[in-house]
Amino acid sequence: MTAVRRERILEQLRADGGRVTTARRALVTALLDADEHVTADDLAATVQAAHPDVHRSTIYRTLDALERLGVVEHVHLGHGRAIYHLSDEAHHHLVCETCGFVVEVPEQLFDDLATQVRSQYDFAIHPRHFAIIGRCGGCAAAPATASG
Protein backbone atom coordinates (compact mmCIF):
# COMPACT_ATOMS: atom_id res chain seq x y z
CA MET A 1 0.00 0.00 0.00
CA THR A 2 2.94 2.26 0.60
CA ALA A 3 3.96 1.50 -2.95
CA VAL A 4 0.68 2.86 -4.22
CA ARG A 5 1.04 6.04 -2.24
CA ARG A 6 4.57 6.38 -3.47
CA GLU A 7 3.51 6.12 -7.11
CA ARG A 8 0.73 8.61 -6.51
CA ILE A 9 3.16 11.15 -5.13
CA LEU A 10 5.66 10.61 -7.91
CA GLU A 11 2.84 11.07 -10.41
CA GLN A 12 2.04 14.40 -8.78
CA LEU A 13 5.58 15.49 -9.47
CA ARG A 14 5.25 14.48 -13.11
CA ALA A 15 1.88 16.16 -13.44
CA ASP A 16 3.52 19.35 -12.24
CA GLY A 17 6.07 19.17 -15.02
CA GLY A 18 8.72 17.69 -12.77
CA ARG A 19 10.96 14.72 -13.33
CA VAL A 20 11.11 11.53 -11.32
CA THR A 21 14.68 10.66 -10.48
CA THR A 22 16.44 8.15 -8.31
CA ALA A 23 16.97 10.75 -5.61
CA ARG A 24 13.31 11.73 -5.62
CA ARG A 25 12.11 8.16 -5.55
CA ALA A 26 14.38 7.46 -2.60
CA LEU A 27 13.26 10.54 -0.72
CA VAL A 28 9.58 9.78 -1.16
CA THR A 29 10.22 6.25 0.04
CA ALA A 30 12.07 7.60 3.06
CA LEU A 31 9.18 9.93 3.86
CA LEU A 32 6.65 7.12 3.65
CA ASP A 33 8.74 4.83 5.80
CA ALA A 34 9.70 7.49 8.32
CA ASP A 35 8.59 7.68 11.87
CA GLU A 36 7.17 11.02 12.74
CA HIS A 37 9.48 13.95 13.39
CA VAL A 38 12.17 13.40 10.83
CA THR A 39 14.55 16.23 10.11
CA ALA A 40 16.01 16.95 6.69
CA ASP A 41 19.14 15.40 8.08
CA ASP A 42 17.38 12.19 9.06
CA LEU A 43 15.92 11.94 5.60
CA ALA A 44 19.29 12.59 4.01
CA ALA A 45 20.80 9.80 6.10
CA THR A 46 18.08 7.36 5.09
CA VAL A 47 18.37 8.22 1.43
CA GLN A 48 22.14 8.11 1.51
CA ALA A 49 22.13 4.65 3.08
CA ALA A 50 20.98 3.35 -0.29
CA HIS A 51 22.25 6.15 -2.52
CA PRO A 52 25.37 7.67 -1.02
CA ASP A 53 25.77 10.24 -3.76
CA VAL A 54 22.53 12.07 -3.08
CA HIS A 55 23.47 15.43 -1.71
CA ARG A 56 21.77 17.30 1.11
CA SER A 57 20.93 20.13 -1.24
CA THR A 58 18.93 17.69 -3.36
CA ILE A 59 17.01 16.64 -0.26
CA TYR A 60 16.14 20.25 0.50
CA ARG A 61 15.18 21.03 -3.08
CA THR A 62 12.99 17.97 -3.35
CA LEU A 63 11.33 18.63 -0.02
CA ASP A 64 10.65 22.12 -1.26
CA ALA A 65 9.09 20.77 -4.46
CA LEU A 66 6.92 18.36 -2.48
CA GLU A 67 5.89 21.11 -0.14
CA ARG A 68 4.80 23.30 -3.04
CA LEU A 69 2.67 20.40 -4.23
CA GLY A 70 1.12 20.13 -0.79
CA VAL A 71 2.49 16.65 -0.24
CA VAL A 72 4.66 17.44 2.75
CA GLU A 73 4.84 20.10 5.43
CA HIS A 74 7.55 21.20 7.76
CA VAL A 75 7.22 22.31 11.35
CA HIS A 76 9.74 24.22 13.44
CA LEU A 77 10.40 22.45 16.69
CA GLY A 78 12.98 24.78 18.15
CA HIS A 79 16.15 26.59 17.27
CA GLY A 80 16.72 26.28 13.55
CA ARG A 81 15.65 22.68 13.28
CA ALA A 82 12.55 21.73 11.31
CA ILE A 83 10.81 18.39 10.95
CA TYR A 84 9.01 17.13 7.87
CA HIS A 85 6.02 14.89 7.47
CA LEU A 86 3.36 14.02 4.95
CA SER A 87 0.49 16.50 4.87
CA ASP A 88 -2.14 13.85 5.46
CA GLU A 89 -0.62 13.13 8.85
CA ALA A 90 -1.38 16.65 10.01
CA HIS A 91 -1.42 17.26 13.72
CA HIS A 92 0.03 19.69 16.18
CA HIS A 93 3.19 19.30 18.18
CA LEU A 94 3.73 20.04 21.83
CA VAL A 95 7.40 20.08 22.66
CA CYS A 96 8.66 19.82 26.22
CA GLU A 97 11.14 22.60 26.81
CA THR A 98 12.97 20.54 29.38
CA CYS A 99 13.39 17.11 27.84
CA GLY A 100 12.44 17.72 24.22
CA PHE A 101 9.70 15.11 24.27
CA VAL A 102 7.17 15.66 21.49
CA VAL A 103 3.46 15.09 22.06
CA GLU A 104 1.17 14.93 19.06
CA VAL A 105 -2.31 16.32 19.49
CA PRO A 106 -5.23 16.34 17.07
CA GLU A 107 -6.04 19.47 15.12
CA GLN A 108 -9.56 19.65 16.54
CA LEU A 109 -8.14 20.73 19.86
CA PHE A 110 -7.51 24.08 18.20
CA ASP A 111 -10.95 24.46 16.69
CA ASP A 112 -12.39 26.73 19.37
CA LEU A 113 -9.30 28.89 19.42
CA ALA A 114 -9.38 29.13 15.63
CA THR A 115 -13.02 30.17 15.67
CA GLN A 116 -12.40 32.89 18.23
CA VAL A 117 -9.35 34.21 16.45
CA ARG A 118 -11.18 34.30 13.15
CA SER A 119 -14.12 36.26 14.49
CA GLN A 120 -12.19 38.57 16.80
CA TYR A 121 -9.05 39.19 14.79
CA ASP A 122 -9.99 38.34 11.21
CA PHE A 123 -7.11 35.91 11.14
CA ALA A 124 -7.22 32.31 9.96
CA ILE A 125 -4.77 30.33 12.04
CA HIS A 126 -2.88 27.43 10.58
CA PRO A 127 -1.00 26.55 13.71
CA ARG A 128 0.78 23.50 12.47
CA HIS A 129 3.80 25.37 11.32
CA PHE A 130 5.33 25.85 14.74
CA ALA A 131 5.41 23.63 17.75
CA ILE A 132 3.78 24.69 21.00
CA ILE A 133 6.33 24.86 23.77
CA GLY A 134 5.62 23.81 27.31
CA ARG A 135 6.45 21.28 29.97
CA CYS A 136 5.51 17.62 29.99
CA GLY A 137 4.15 15.97 33.12
CA GLY A 138 7.37 14.15 33.84
CA CYS A 139 9.41 17.34 33.81
CA ALA A 140 6.88 19.49 35.63
CA ALA A 141 8.95 19.38 38.81
CA ALA A 142 12.35 19.87 37.18
CA PRO A 143 13.74 23.32 36.28
CA ALA A 144 13.54 24.42 32.66
CA THR A 145 16.73 24.52 30.65
CA ALA A 146 16.59 24.03 26.91
CA SER A 147 13.97 25.85 24.94
CA GLY A 148 15.25 27.45 21.74
Added chain:
Amino acid sequence: MTAVRRERILEQLRADGGRVTTARRALVTALLDADEHVTADDLAATVQAAHPDVHRSTIYRTLDALERLGVVEHVHLGHGRAIYHLSDEAHHHLVCETCGFVVEVPEQLFDDLATQVRSQYDFAIHPRHFAIIGRCGGCAAAPATASG
Protein backbone atom coordinates in the same frame (compact mmCIF):
# COMPACT_ATOMS: atom_id res chain seq x y z
CA MET B 1 8.85 56.71 33.71
CA THR B 2 10.91 54.75 31.24
CA ALA B 3 13.94 55.96 33.16
CA VAL B 4 12.57 54.35 36.32
CA ARG B 5 11.97 51.06 34.56
CA ARG B 6 15.42 51.23 33.11
CA GLU B 7 17.05 51.68 36.49
CA ARG B 8 14.99 48.89 37.90
CA ILE B 9 16.20 46.50 35.23
CA LEU B 10 19.80 47.59 35.60
CA GLU B 11 19.48 47.04 39.32
CA GLN B 12 18.30 43.50 38.65
CA LEU B 13 21.49 42.88 36.75
CA ARG B 14 23.54 44.19 39.66
CA ALA B 15 21.55 42.16 42.17
CA ASP B 16 22.41 39.08 40.15
CA GLY B 17 26.11 39.80 40.49
CA GLY B 18 26.31 41.37 37.04
CA ARG B 19 27.88 44.63 35.94
CA VAL B 20 26.17 47.60 34.40
CA THR B 21 28.09 48.76 31.37
CA THR B 22 27.58 51.24 28.58
CA ALA B 23 26.53 48.46 26.24
CA ARG B 24 24.01 47.09 28.70
CA ARG B 25 22.58 50.48 29.49
CA ALA B 26 22.16 51.17 25.80
CA LEU B 27 20.53 47.82 25.14
CA VAL B 28 18.02 48.20 27.96
CA THR B 29 17.18 51.66 26.67
CA ALA B 30 16.69 50.24 23.20
CA LEU B 31 14.40 47.55 24.54
CA LEU B 32 12.30 50.05 26.43
CA ASP B 33 12.06 52.38 23.45
CA ALA B 34 11.44 49.63 20.93
CA ASP B 35 8.26 48.98 19.09
CA GLU B 36 7.16 45.43 19.45
CA HIS B 37 8.82 42.74 17.39
CA VAL B 38 12.41 43.80 17.39
CA THR B 39 15.04 41.36 16.26
CA ALA B 40 18.51 41.12 17.78
CA ASP B 41 19.64 42.87 14.63
CA ASP B 42 17.22 45.76 15.15
CA LEU B 43 18.45 46.14 18.68
CA ALA B 44 22.06 46.03 17.56
CA ALA B 45 21.36 48.77 15.03
CA THR B 46 19.70 50.98 17.64
CA VAL B 47 22.48 50.48 20.13
CA GLN B 48 25.16 51.01 17.51
CA ALA B 49 23.62 54.29 16.39
CA ALA B 50 24.85 55.75 19.66
CA HIS B 51 27.66 53.31 20.43
CA PRO B 52 29.16 52.02 17.18
CA ASP B 53 31.65 49.75 18.92
CA VAL B 54 29.09 47.54 20.59
CA HIS B 55 29.36 44.18 18.95
CA ARG B 56 26.51 41.88 18.01
CA SER B 57 27.86 39.20 20.29
CA THR B 58 27.46 41.58 23.21
CA ILE B 59 23.84 42.14 22.23
CA TYR B 60 23.21 38.42 22.23
CA ARG B 61 25.03 37.87 25.49
CA THR B 62 23.16 40.68 27.20
CA LEU B 63 19.81 39.53 25.86
CA ASP B 64 20.65 36.12 27.21
CA ALA B 65 21.47 37.57 30.62
CA LEU B 66 18.22 39.54 30.65
CA GLU B 67 16.30 36.47 29.61
CA ARG B 68 17.78 34.46 32.46
CA LEU B 69 16.60 37.21 34.81
CA GLY B 70 13.13 36.97 33.34
CA VAL B 71 13.25 40.52 32.04
CA VAL B 72 12.93 39.71 28.34
CA GLU B 73 11.65 36.84 26.23
CA HIS B 74 12.24 35.84 22.68
CA VAL B 75 9.77 34.37 20.25
CA HIS B 76 10.49 32.58 16.99
CA LEU B 77 8.62 34.16 14.11
CA GLY B 78 9.95 32.06 11.28
CA HIS B 79 13.15 30.84 9.73
CA GLY B 80 15.95 31.41 12.18
CA ARG B 81 14.79 34.87 13.16
CA ALA B 82 13.62 35.59 16.69
CA ILE B 83 12.07 38.71 18.17
CA TYR B 84 12.64 40.03 21.67
CA HIS B 85 10.38 41.93 24.01
CA LEU B 86 10.01 42.71 27.67
CA SER B 87 8.37 39.94 29.65
CA ASP B 88 5.68 42.18 31.06
CA GLU B 89 4.37 42.69 27.57
CA ALA B 90 3.57 39.01 27.26
CA HIS B 91 1.15 38.07 24.52
CA HIS B 92 0.91 35.68 21.64
CA HIS B 93 1.83 36.37 18.07
CA LEU B 94 -0.14 35.49 14.99
CA VAL B 95 1.98 35.89 11.90
CA CYS B 96 0.47 36.10 8.43
CA GLU B 97 2.27 33.65 6.22
CA THR B 98 1.59 35.77 3.17
CA CYS B 99 2.46 39.32 4.18
CA GLY B 100 4.29 38.80 7.46
CA PHE B 101 1.89 41.02 9.38
CA VAL B 102 1.98 40.30 13.11
CA VAL B 103 -1.19 40.34 15.20
CA GLU B 104 -0.88 40.37 18.97
CA VAL B 105 -3.49 38.51 20.95
CA PRO B 106 -3.97 38.25 24.70
CA GLU B 107 -2.83 35.18 26.54
CA GLN B 108 -6.28 34.43 27.88
CA LEU B 109 -7.36 33.37 24.41
CA PHE B 110 -5.33 30.23 25.02
CA ASP B 111 -6.76 29.46 28.45
CA ASP B 112 -9.29 26.90 27.32
CA LEU B 113 -6.79 25.17 25.10
CA ALA B 114 -4.26 25.10 27.93
CA THR B 115 -6.80 23.57 30.28
CA GLN B 116 -7.72 20.85 27.82
CA VAL B 117 -4.13 20.03 27.02
CA ARG B 118 -3.23 19.84 30.67
CA SER B 119 -6.02 17.45 31.55
CA GLN B 120 -5.87 15.32 28.43
CA TYR B 121 -2.14 15.22 27.77
CA ASP B 122 -0.55 16.10 31.09
CA PHE B 123 1.29 18.89 29.35
CA ALA B 124 1.55 22.50 30.50
CA ILE B 125 1.67 24.72 27.44
CA HIS B 126 3.63 27.91 27.42
CA PRO B 127 2.78 28.90 23.89
CA ARG B 128 4.47 32.25 23.74
CA HIS B 129 7.71 30.89 22.51
CA PHE B 130 6.62 30.37 18.93
CA ALA B 131 4.35 32.38 16.72
CA ILE B 132 1.13 30.95 15.37
CA ILE B 133 1.13 30.96 11.59
CA GLY B 134 -1.92 31.72 9.49
CA ARG B 135 -3.45 34.18 7.09
CA CYS B 136 -4.64 37.67 7.88
CA GLY B 137 -7.96 38.92 6.55
CA GLY B 138 -6.33 41.10 3.92
CA CYS B 139 -4.40 38.21 2.45
CA ALA B 140 -7.18 35.63 2.72
CA ALA B 141 -7.78 35.75 -1.02
CA ALA B 142 -4.16 35.84 -2.13
CA PRO B 143 -2.01 32.72 -2.53
CA ALA B 144 0.46 31.87 0.23
CA THR B 145 4.14 32.41 -0.42
CA ALA B 146 6.44 33.16 2.49
CA SER B 147 6.12 31.13 5.61
CA GLY B 148 9.41 29.94 7.09
Added chain:
DNA sequence: TTAGCTGCAAAAGGTTTGCAAATTA
Protein backbone atom coordinates in the same frame (compact mmCIF):
# COMPACT_ATOMS: atom_id res chain seq x y z
C1' DT C 1 41.68 43.43 43.12
C1' DT C 2 38.91 40.37 40.75
C1' DA C 3 34.90 38.57 38.83
C1' DG C 4 32.46 39.78 35.03
C1' DC C 5 32.12 42.18 30.37
C1' DT C 6 33.82 43.40 25.92
C1' DG C 7 35.39 43.33 20.93
C1' DC C 8 37.24 40.54 17.68
C1' DA C 9 37.60 36.70 14.82
C1' DA C 10 36.16 32.46 13.85
C1' DA C 11 32.92 28.66 13.95
C1' DA C 12 28.64 26.42 14.32
C1' DG C 13 24.22 24.77 12.42
C1' DG C 14 20.69 24.58 9.18
C1' DT C 15 19.52 25.94 4.74
C1' DT C 16 20.18 28.09 0.10
C1' DT C 17 22.37 29.08 -4.31
C1' DG C 18 25.31 29.33 -8.79
C1' DC C 19 27.01 26.47 -12.01
C1' DA C 20 28.19 23.04 -15.47
C1' DA C 21 27.25 18.30 -16.23
C1' DA C 22 23.85 14.66 -16.30
C1' DT C 23 19.27 13.01 -16.92
C1' DT C 24 14.27 12.82 -17.77
C1' DA C 25 10.24 13.20 -20.70
Added chain:
DNA sequence: TAATTTGCAAACCTTTTGCAGCTAA
Protein backbone atom coordinates in the same frame (compact mmCIF):
# COMPACT_ATOMS: atom_id res chain seq x y z
C1' DT D 1 15.97 18.04 -27.95
C1' DA D 2 14.70 20.92 -24.28
C1' DA D 3 13.65 21.51 -19.75
C1' DT D 4 14.59 19.81 -15.29
C1' DT D 5 17.70 17.87 -11.68
C1' DT D 6 21.89 16.83 -9.73
C1' DG D 7 26.40 17.12 -7.11
C1' DC D 8 29.65 20.12 -5.63
C1' DA D 9 31.40 23.98 -3.40
C1' DA D 10 30.61 28.04 -1.55
C1' DA D 11 27.64 31.30 0.53
C1' DC D 12 24.07 32.74 3.75
C1' DC D 13 22.01 34.05 8.11
C1' DT D 14 21.48 34.04 12.80
C1' DT D 15 23.61 32.81 16.83
C1' DT D 16 27.51 31.02 19.68
C1' DT D 17 32.18 30.64 21.41
C1' DG D 18 37.31 31.18 22.76
C1' DC D 19 40.27 34.46 24.08
C1' DA D 20 42.99 38.25 25.85
C1' DG D 21 42.28 42.80 27.33
C1' DC D 22 39.26 46.03 29.77
C1' DT D 23 36.24 47.61 33.51
C1' DA D 24 32.73 47.91 37.15
C1' DA D 25 32.19 47.14 41.89
